Amino acid sequence: MKNISVRLYELAKMVDFTPIVADIGTDHGYIPYLLLKENKCMIAIATDISEPSLKKGKSLLESEFTPFQYDCRVGDGLEVLEPMEANAVIIAGMGGILISEVLEKSKEKAMSMDYLILQPMQAEEELMDYLTKEDYQLMEVRLVKENKKIYPIFKMKPGISEEIISWESFKEDPLFTELCQHKIHVFEEIEEQIQKNSADKKGIEEIQQEKRKWEGYLV
Numbered sequence: 109m110k111n112i113s114v115r116l117y118e119l120a121k122m123v124d125f126t127p128i129v130a131d132i133g134t135d136h137g138y139i140p141y142l143l144l145k146e147n148k149c150m151i152a153i154a155t156d157i158s159e160p161s162l163k164k165g166k167s168l169l170e171s172e173f174t175p176f177q178y179d180c181r182v183g184d185g186l187e188v189l190e191p192m193e194a195n196a197v198i199i200a201g202m203g204g205i206l207i208s209e210v211l212e213k214s215k216e217k218a219m220s221m222d223y224l225i226l227q228p229m230q231a232e233e234e235l236m237d238y239l240t241k242e243d244y245q246l247m248e249v250r251l252v253k254e255n256k257k258i259y260p261i262f263k264m265k266p267g268i269s270e271e272i273i274s275w276e277s278f279k280e281d282p283l284f285t286e287l288c289q290h291k292i293h294v295f296e297e298i299e300e301q302i303q304k305n306s307a308d309k310k311g312i313e314e315i316q317q318e319k320r321k322w323e324g325y326l327v
């Protein structure tokens with residue numbers, strides 16, 4: 109099937125066979141499509157806060173699968189799930205802060221999952237800080253490169269962990285250096301824009317601090 113990104117194919121590979129998987133923020137429905145196509149689950153629950161987005165997902169799923177294999181629901185985060193209904197949850201393609209807010213709003217449901225696959229588009233560190241604070245364990249991480257961008261995908265298990273989840277764990281990944289360089293470049297560009305267009309000294313300091321953090325990972 110065309111249009112499905114490498115990011116989503118790699119994400120689907122991280123799903124072990126799981127009876128019921130919920131994809132939160134499904135949009136075009138590609139994640140449930142891949143999971144059902146590859147027999148990674150029996151039932152996929154596809155959700156989105158936006159009705160028009162969910163419609164796209166629904167039309168893809170109904171063109172390929174029988175109605176008892178999927179369920180489409182409009183709503184906010186995990187609020188559309190019944191307690192203990194899904195065995196695993198996927199939240200991909202959103203910012204890390206939004207993902208942590210979605211998990212925080214439905215803490216008990218999130219903590220009842222066998223595992224969660226989370227793929228932040230930015231603010232990955234803030235998400236990791238949240239997951240560390242909430243005692244999630246890191247099961248697996250993949251850095252996926254597509255169109256010159258690198259996307260981290262985390263597979264997390266709820267429960268007590270002795271480990272602090274940090275970027276140190278991924279330093280062995282060959283794409284890690286590239287990810288850091290990419291982030292440094294992005295912050296340099298933002299800094300340049302601020303320098304040109306405004307005298308917002310506070311904004312510049314924050315950007316420089318972020319940039320130094322990523323530079324620090326390369327040392």
Ligand SMILES: C[S@@+](CC[C@H](N)C(=O)[O-])C[C@H]1O[C@@H](n2cnc3c(N)ncnc32)[C@H](O)[C@@H]1O
Nearest residue numbers: 132133134135156157158161183184185200201
């Ligand atoms: C950029 S798309 C990502 C689609 C797909 N998950 C992917 O990774 O390619 C983000 C989707 O998340 C949905 N979304 C945003 N906030 C949400 C929330 N709180 N609950 C459910 N869906 C949400 C948006 O409507 C949008 O369709």
